Amino acid sequence: xxxxxxxxxxxxxxxxxxxxxxxxxxxxxxxxxxxxxxxxxxxxxxxxxxxxxxxxxxxxxxxxxxxxxxxxxxxxxxxxxxxxxxxxxxxxxxxxxxxxxxxxxxxxxxxxxxxxxxxxxxxxxxxxxxxxxxxxxxxxxxxxxxxxxxxxxxxxxxxxxxxxxxxxxxxxxxxxxxxxxxxxxxxxxxxxxxxxxxxxxxxxxxxxxxxxxxxxxxxxxxxxxxxxxxxxxxxxxxxxxxxxxxxxxxxxxxxxxxxxxxxxxxxxxxxxxxxxxxxxxxxxx
Numbered sequence: 001x002x003x004x005x006x007x008x009x010x011x012x013x014x015x016x017x018x019x020x021x022x023x024x025x026x027x028x029x030x031x032x033x034x035x036x037x038x039x040x041x042x043x044x045x046x047x048x049x050x051x052x053x054x055x056x057x058x059x060x061x062x063x064x065x066x067x068x069x070x071x072x073x074x075x076x077x078x079x080x081x082x083x084x085x086x087x088x089x090x091x092x093x094x095x096x097x098x099x100x101x102x103x104x105x106x107x108x109x110x111x112x113x114x115x116x117x118x119x120x121x122x123x124x125x126x127x128x129x130x131x132x133x134x135x136x137x138x139x140x141x142x143x144x145x146x147x148x149x150x151x152x153x154x155x156x157x158x159x160x161x162x163x164x165x166x167x168x169x170x171x172x173x174x175x176x177x178x179x180x181x182x183x184x185x186x187x188x189x190x191x192x193x194x195x196x197x198x199x200x201x202x203x204x205x206x207x208x209x210x211x212x213x214x215x216x217x218x219x220x221x222x223x224x225x226x227x228x229x230x231x232x233x234x235x236x237x238x239x240x241x242x243x244x245x246x247x248x249x250x251x252x253x254x255x256x257x258x259x260x261x262x263x264x265x266x267x268x269x270x271x272x273x274x275x276x277x278x279x280x281x282x283x284x285x
Contacts, residue, residue, distance in 0.1 A: 001196055002134070003080040003144040003203075023047040023197055024078040026065060027085030029055070031157040032150070035190035036082055045198070050074045051085065080197050086126075131207055138205030146196050146203035151182030151211030151246060153189050155266065156273040161239070163217065167224045168271050172234040177218035182246045184212035185266035188259045195255040203254070212259040212266070214245035223267040 023040060027033040028049035040047045049060040061074040065085050075081060119125035127149075134145035154164045163175055164183075192210040196203070221231045251257045261269070 001080065001082050001146050001148065001193070001203075002137070003197075022079045024050055024075055024081045026050045026063075026074075026081065026083050028060070029053055030084055031155070031159070031186060032153060032189050032193070033082075033084040034157050035155075035186050036084065036193050039187075039190050039194055043194075045194075048074065048078060082193055082197055084193075135205035135207075138203070144202045145205050147205075147207040148193060148196060149207055149209045149246070150189050150192075151184040151209075153184055153186055155186035155270050157186060164220060164224075164267060164270060165274065167221065167231060168229065168267070168274055169276055170229075170232075172232040173217070173221055174234055174236045175217040175239075176236070177221070177233075178216050179242060180214055180216045181240075182211035182214050182243070183220075183263055183266070184210065184259060185261040185269070188212055188261050191260075192251065192255060192257045195257045199255065206250070206254070208250045208254060209246040209248055210251055210257070211246040211248060212261060213263050215263050219263060220267065223264045224271075226264065227268060227271055229271075 023045060025033055025037055025040075025047055028037055029051040033049075033051070037047060037049055047059070049055070049057060050063050051060075052062065052064055054062055061070075063070045063074045065071055119128050131147040134147050137143050138145045154162055158165065163173070167173060189210060192208075196208070221233070225231055248258070
């Protein structure tokens with residue numbers, strides 16, 4: 001996330017003074033981007049959406065982030081950029097060489113705390129590189145930046161692989177029951193990003209962990225079963241490295257943010273959105 005130096009006022013207060021877009025949301029049609037836009041609009045905060053797919057939205061800019069001129073135009077008159085555009089998910093492996101005009105910096109796989117981390121794959125490396133660029137720009141006084149390291153985001157709008165969605169749709173469970181992740185429901189992720197965007201004080205390039213519950217896959221299965229859905233278990237190796245619980249101390253202190261949605265509630269919300277679990281119930285609930 002990038003913000004203009006000298007314009008670190010609360011957007012909630014300043015929106016009464018101007019109707020022009022004040023927040024640019026890249027990746028606005030993606031999983032987290034859509035939720036951020038919805039929540040901002042519900043709060044009455046002016047925004048401009050930006051993404052690659054075409055849209056009929058009057059306040060939408062179709063833009064490839066590798067197009068510097070188009071990106072510069074998209075940013076015009078905006079006070080802050082919530083940058084959510086980029087390659088989605090560690091399953092999207094880069095094949096060198098890659099033309100990279102802009103790097104997403106919203107999460108780092110394998111992060112447990114706010115200290116510098118090492119990459120174990122190209123996806124994580126791209127996130128760390130983005131953090132370092134943001135920190136350097138902030139150090140030079142060009143823009144104020146903060147990098148939010150999101151946990152494993154799930155919920156409505158996710159199009160990449162998702163074990164929660166798979167279980168709700170009747171797919172066999174293929175993860176080790178002990179495999180744990182820092183799950184975070186998409187609404188909680190969006191709330192954290194907005195909290196960062198409207199904070200009046202500078203961040204100076206810091207990185208902040210943002211996650212929900214740290215739970216084992218077995219607990220996800222139990223949450224699905226609590227809805228009356230049968231779970232077929234065919235456990236196999238986990239698709240991502242097993243990491244520890246993320247330290248959320250800085251999120252609470254700097255963003256005044258804490259996750260609200262526990263795994264049981266998140267799974268239930270996701271099930272209602274999918275509209276597929278009712279026919280799979282074993283008993284009425």
